[in-house]
Amino acid sequence: AAKAAHAFWETQPVTQFSAERSAPELPEGAIQPPQKVEDVRQEPYKLPSAYEWCTCDVNDAQEIVEVYTLLTNNYVEDDDNMFRFDYSKEFLRWALKLPGYTSQWHIGVRAKTSKKLVAFISGVPARIRVQSAVVRMAEINFLCVHKKLRSKRLAPVLIREITRRVHLRDTWQAVYTAGVVLPKPLATCRYWHRSLNPKKLIDVGFSRLARNMTMARTIKLYKLPEQPLSPGIRPMHPADVPAVTALVTTYLQQFAIAPVLSEEEIAHLLLPAAGVVSSYVIGGEGGRVSDLCSFYTLPSSIIGNPEHSTLKAAYSFYNVATSVPLEQLMTDALILAKQDDFDVFNALDIQHNEAFLKDLKFGPGDGFLHYYLYNWRLNKELQPRQVGLVML
Ligand SMILES: CCCCCCCCCCCCCC(=O)CSCCNC(=O)CCNC(=O)[C@H](O)C(C)(C)COP(=O)(O)OP(=O)(O)OC[C@H]1O[C@@H](n2cnc3c(N)ncnc32)[C@H](O)[C@@H]1OP(=O)(O)O
Numbered sequence: 525a526a527k528a529a530h531a532f533w534e535t536q537p538v539t540q541f542s543a544e545r546s547a548p549e550l551p552e553g554a555i556q557p558p559q560k561v562e563d564v565r566q567e568p569y570k571l572p573s574a575y576e577w578c579t580c581d582v583n584d585a586q587e588i589v590e591v592y593t594l595l596t597n598n599y600v601e602d603d604d605n606m607f608r609f610d611y612s613k614e615f616l617r618w619a620l621k622l623p624g625y626t627s628q629w630h631i632g633v634r635a636k637t638s639k640k641l642v643a644f645i646s647g648v649p650a651r652i653r654v655q656s657a658v659v660r661m662a663e664i665n666f667l668c669v670h671k672k673l674r675s676k677r678l679a680p681v682l683i684r685e686i687t688r689r690v691h692l693r694d695t696w697q698a699v700y701t702a703g704v705v706l707p708k709p710l711a712t713c714r715y716w717h718r719s720l721n722p723k724k725l726i727d728v729g730f731s732r733l734a735r736n737m738t739m740a741r742t743i744k745l746y747k748l749p750e751q752p753l754s755p756g757i758r759p760m761h762p763a764d765v766p767a768v769t770a771l772v773t774t775y776l777q778q779f780a781i782a783p784v785l786s787e788e789e790i791a792h793l794l795l796p797a798a799g800v801v802s803s804y805v806i807g808g809e810g811g812r813v814s815d816l817c818s819f820y821t822l823p824s825s826i827i828g829n830p831e832h833s834t835l836k837a838a839y840s841f842y843n844v845a846t847s848v849p850l851e852q853l854m855t856d857a858l859i860l861a862k863q864d865d866f867d868v869f870n871a872l873d874i875q876h877n878e879a880f881l882k883d884l885k886f887g888p889g890d891g892f893l894h895y896y897l898y899n900w901r902l903n904k905e906l907q908p909r910q911v912g913l914v915m916l
Pocket residue numbers: 528529530531532533534598599600601662664665666667668669670673674675676677678679680683686687690691695696697698700701702703704706898899
């Protein structure tokens with residue numbers, strides 16, 4: 525018998541595909557009525573008998589290795605199964621220890637006998653503005669089931685369990701992104717790639733030599749200046765945090781969905797951390813900051829390539845240009861990423877990115893990243909340029 529499509533997601537407080545077209549629009553906002561923490565189920569959901577829940581302590585040197593190992597071998601691959609995300613241990617600690625985090629939302633599943641970590645899902649607290657409503661949410665990420673345990677309906681159990689634990693902390697909404705289509709995208713964004721090391725990208729099969737181009741011509745096409753164009757651009761440092769918070773807060777106001785970031789969160793997310801996140805600022809008058817560009821480090825393993833094992837990719841993060849043209853600021857981001865030996869610079873068509881993607885020689889990727897809200901209805905899908913939030 526044909527499996528019911530979205531049998532799990534049809535049970536969840538998310539906008540359904542089948543939502544009546546003709547019915548009068550339902551009110552925007554929470555889909556479920558408010559619940560009380562004391563009414564939340566106290567017991568964890570039931571796992572298959574061979575498995576048990578665990579909470580992963582990302583501060584524990586051994587446990588972070590277990591999370592890293594599960595993800596590096598079993599996390600997201602591109603459509604052609606040539607590349608798999610290789611989030612580093614330092615990156616995972618950074619992404620999971622946002623201010624206000626709880627290890628209760630770093631949920632693992634272990635095999636009872638071997639104690640091997642076979643699945644994981646995470647949440648971190650965030651304040652997300654959706655149009656004019658600022659909502660306390662969980663940002664859900666790093667959902668992963670070991671390749672050997674796929675298609676056993678484990679994912680719905682992981683999702684129900686993290687939902688229960690988020691409810692226990694009086695939080696009733698969530699935001700997440702995925703490359704797969706689920707009920708029901710809030711926004712559907714495309715990703716674009718800008719070659720920095722075209723020879724390696726062609727050698728590993730990430731890019732193909734254009735039919736009318738030689739390798740020499742291709743290398744020349746993507747060549748960048750040795751030094752940034754913007755005078756005074758420099759790495760962000762702790763003293764910049766208040767000014768950067770002001771700059772980013774003002775900038776994010778214009779988007780329909782964006783995070784509301786405290787100085788502490790800006791410091792955590794944007795202060796440079798080697799191998800994790802890079803941020804550069806242009807100083808304004810009196811300690812103000814007029815421009816910011818930032819990108820995070822997310823390599824991908826190259827599956828089955830003997831010569832190259834990893835693709836070093838930079839991902840566009842938060843960029844604000846007020847004293848120089850955005851194209852110039854992003855050209856500086858490319859130059860600085862190239863200086864840091866990145867092979868490729870990736871960006872979604874969100875924020876103001878459409879304005880520079882083509883001019884700066886980005887090429888379209890082969891897929892989409894869909895944004896989702898849990899227990900929050902919006903009656904219209906957003907355009908990518910209305911999205912201010914970047915999910916890691
Ligand atoms: C108020 C708080 C609320 C908090 C929670 C909010 C919600 C958070 C939601 C999570 C957000 C995560 C965001 C995130 O981490 C970023 S998206 C990356 C997700 N991870 C990967 O792609 C890694 C590689 N793949 C896997 O590990 C497995 O294939 C996974 C675990 C993906 C599915 O394991 P499986 O062995 O292949 O499949 P079954 O167990 O048999 O389950 C099949 C059911 O799972 C649905 N499915 C498949 N992929 C999904 C995905 N990416 N999101 C949500 N649902 C997904 C699918 O539609 C089906 O449901 P349906 O029958 O209704 O169609």
